[in-house]
Amino acid sequence: MDVRHSRQQNPDRIIRRKLSDQVLDRLRDMIRAGEFRPGDALPSERALMDRFGVGRPAVREALQALHQTGLISIAQGERSRVNAVDAGTFFDQSDDIARLVLNIAPANLQHLKEVRQMFELGLTRIAADRATDADIADLRAAVAHQAAQRGGDPLPFIQADMAFHTRLAAISGNPIIIAASQAMLRWLFEYHTALLHWSGHEDVTLAEHAAIVDAIAAHDAPAAVARMRAHLDRARDLYARP
Structure with a gap:
């Protein structure tokens, strides 16, 4: 069922969200707040797992989602880095x-x-x-x-x-x-x-x-x-x- 439709029917209902979505939101908020700036390397997968108390799959799925939106770059064997985002990125x-x-x-x-x-x-x-x-x-x-x-x-x-x-x-x-x-x-x-x-x-x-x-x-x-x-x-x- 669509989450938005479910909330419209029952606004008090608690929606269970995927861990990776929650990690994604936290990372996105940290980038927006300037905790990680363009060019900065994100913490390692292990460090993110420990920080958020989640497993590796949730962290990797969140990082891939950030990569697909252009907010970070992922290179084999290297830590993910925050991209410089401008109007062209959108x-x-x-x-x-x-x-x-x-x-x-x-x-x-x-x-x-x-x-x-x-x-x-x-x-x-x-x-x-x-x-x-x-x-x-x-x-x-x-x-x-x-x-x-x-x-x-x-x-x-x-x-x-x-x-x-x-x-x-x-x-x-x-x-x-x-x-x-x-x-x-x-x-x-x-x-x-x-x-x-x-x-x-x-x-x-x-x-x-x-x-x-x-x-x-x-x-x-x-x-x-x-x-x-x-x-x-x-x-x-x-x-x-x-």
């Missing part, structure tokens, strides 16, 4: 779930494209307001690098395209925005039908990117947003289910 851990969601329902790919467009238009407006000379130089360099990838295998051109949009997101200075942008690009990448659609359109993409950068350099937010919207509208059909 989205990295969401990759498998995101792919499952996109595969289960075809409509979700369209929903993701819509979210990405709203997100990208907001980023473009922020970039037009905040971009420095160094930011503009980096964006122009990203366009030049992408231009050098024309012809032949489309993969380097697509990767350069993603790098351009990632650099645009970086202008926000917001690590959560940057991580979210990278995650959406990763998730869409698997549905990029470039082999079918991109050939012959490289120059169009490059011209659109250059026009976006020109508007950002002029700090003309409405023009930058309009150019980005046109670019995304045209590119939307490049992403489709295999």
Whole structure:
């Protein structure tokens, strides 16, 4: 029976929990409280067994659960270590779930494209307001690098395209925005039908990117947003289910 459902039916009922879940909660609380900081080694399995009064299976299962969530790293023959956790960690851990969601329902790919467009238009407006000379130089360099990838295998051109949009997101200075942008690009990448659609359109993409950068350099937010919207509208059909 689902624990939450059971509690809703009888809130006074005592729920017996697995020992490993209790160890997991204790370790997670200790990491959150700063008792173990990024880079620190956790106590040995034996020390954790003694501290919590449980057997080795409970400790190992709890450590594996922490490892799967990205909070710690486990290496053969070494003690587990606490990872440095940032916004990227959250989205990295969401990759498998995101792919499952996109595969289960075809409509979700369209929903993701819509979210990405709203997100990208907001980023473009922020970039037009905040971009420095160094930011503009980096964006122009990203366009030049992408231009050098024309012809032949489309993969380097697509990767350069993603790098351009990632650099645009970086202008926000917001690590959560940057991580979210990278995650959406990763998730869409698997549905990029470039082999079918991109050939012959490289120059169009490059011209659109250059026009976006020109508007950002002029700090003309409405023009930058309009150019980005046109670019995304045209590119939307490049992403489709295999």
